[in-house]
Amino acid sequence: MPAHRYPESHVFYRKLTRDFPLxxxxxxxxxxxxxxxxxxxxxxxxxxxxxxxxLREIGEAMAEQAARIAYVNGTAFTSEPVEALAAELAALLPAPLDKLYFLSSGSEAVEAALKLARQYWVETGRPEKHAVVALTPAYHGNTLLALSASAREHYQTYWREWLVDVHRIPAPYPYRCACGGDPSAACPACDGTGLEAALDRIGADRVAAFIAEPVGGSSTGHSVPRPGYWRTVREICDRRGVLWIADEVLVGAGRTGTWSALEPYGAVPDVLVMGKGISGGYAPLSAVAASRRLLDPIARGSGALLHAQTFSHHPVLAAAGLAAVRRLRRHGLVxxxxxxxxxxxxxxxxxxxxxxxxxxxxxxxxxxxxxxxxxxxxxxxxxxxxxxxxxxxxxxxxxxxxxxxxxxxxxxxxxxxxxxxxxxxxxxxxxxxxxxxxxxxxxxxxxxxxx
Ligand SMILES: Cc1ncc(COP(=O)(O)O)c(C=O)c1O
Structure with a gap:
């Protein structure tokens, strides 16, 4: 006899034996x-x-778009909501992040951002740059490359053999840091200089990208880095020729009180990833924002980001995102x-x-x-x-x-x-x-x- 009981349902639940309220x-x-x-x-x-x-308004925008044209493939056509949402986001994001690639989940967008960084180096004649540096604790998603970048040890039990090696440096997490959270202490984890030491260790010429959340997500219980942290990271990445990917899937789209969580830090990443709140949850929508500087070598070279997904640039999902972003702006919700x-x-x-x-x-x-x-x-x-x-x-x-x-x-x-x-x-x-x-x-x- 099994020691468990399934709820009366054909749904394969996220927690198998739990009764979920309807x-x-x-x-x-x-x-x-x-x-x-x-x-x-x-x-x-x-x-x-x-x-x-x-909110009816978001559902109505989706229904109206679905009735006009629900789906076209992103290799053949573009659509009005995709164009309009990209323009809205480009205006909200710091220059020069004005090119937007749309996907459905945060994990997909993180995968695409990492692949974009890697492809940039291959197409600029630096194929040896493939290593990724990330923080610990951190979370970047559940597909295997995104999971590799996430410091989630319990997942390693099951997927270790399938994950790629990602180098980790301690996250700015003052409450559990050796510096005790003293904001004036010289602390490589809390002031950002730990990245440079890691690049020395690994060899910056092997590193494609550093990926991190601008404000801690759920894995550090929303620790807020020191004011100078991201400017230091920007300087190090510039000096050492490493691309910086900001994962704003959780903390972006206004959640921290500014549209981008990085705004108060005055530092602009090479790639910025959004998801979750970008559509307010009315549709699964995520986005990768990049600059033309990053895309130019790819445009001149292979001509396409090698991250093809059937539902990228989806008109109905973009209609949800457009209605959500416009509502946020109209009502001053950020x-x-x-x-x-x-x-x-x-x-x-x-x-x-x-x-x-x-x-x-x-x-x-x-x-x-x-x-x-x-x-x-x-x-x-x-x-x-x-x-x-x-x-x-x-x-x-x-x-x-x-x-x-x-x-x-x-x-x-x-x-x-x-x-x-x-x-x-x-x-x-x-x-x-x-x-x-x-x-x-x-x-x-x-x-x-x-x-
Ligand atoms: C910072 C961060 N990045 C990526 C993801 C992955 O997003 P998704 O669950 O939509 O794939 C999450 C999800 O919690 C996240 O918090």
């Missing part, structure tokens, strides 16, 4: 279940639902995200009163709460206790969706709770979010300590 609609920052239950979406699903739920983000972070400081909250950080409507067994030593709970997952379940039962993450501390321990409410969230909903989260963390930690 969601039938959404309104703003709320999800509504078939049985009338309501959940405050404190995570935008997975950092996706930036515009809020239940600015709203910045202002309400400040309020969220003010309110979250109250969590520091809880004995197992070690740190609260982030930017805009993006926040991470790090849970620890000992606040003095920052020692995490053992992973086997699954505290982050317990808090997420407890919060869900209390009507709040949060995103759990784990394994960011030494030895694969560590518990994080991540927050990313829609930009339309109201102040009183932020109060409720913090109240429900505090209750969930408090109850779980008490249970853990008691038993």
């Amino acid at each position: 969601v039938v609609r959404g309104e703003g920052a709320w999800l509504v279940g078939a049985d009338g239950r309501r959940w405050l979406d404190g995570a935008g699903g997975a950092f996706v639902a930036n515009l809020g739920h239940g 600015e709203r995200c910045r202002v309400l983000g400040g309020r969220l972070h003010e309110r979250l400081q109250a969590l520091r009163e809880l004995p197992c909250v070690g740190d609260v950080r982030g930017r805009g409507l993006l926040a991470g709460v790090e849970l620890v067994a000992d606040r003095g030593t920052r020692a995490p709970f053992p992973r086997a206790r699954k505290l982050a997952e317990a808090v997420a379940d407890e919060a869900l039962a209390a009507g709040l969706v949060v995103w759990p993450n784990a394994g960011q501390a030494a030895g694969g321990d560590g518990d994080l709770v991540c927050l990313a409410p829609p930009f339309v969230v109201r102040e009183e909903e932020l109060d409720l979010l913090v109240e429900r989260l505090a209750g969930a963390i408090g109850r779980c930690c008490e249970r853990l300590r008691a038993g």
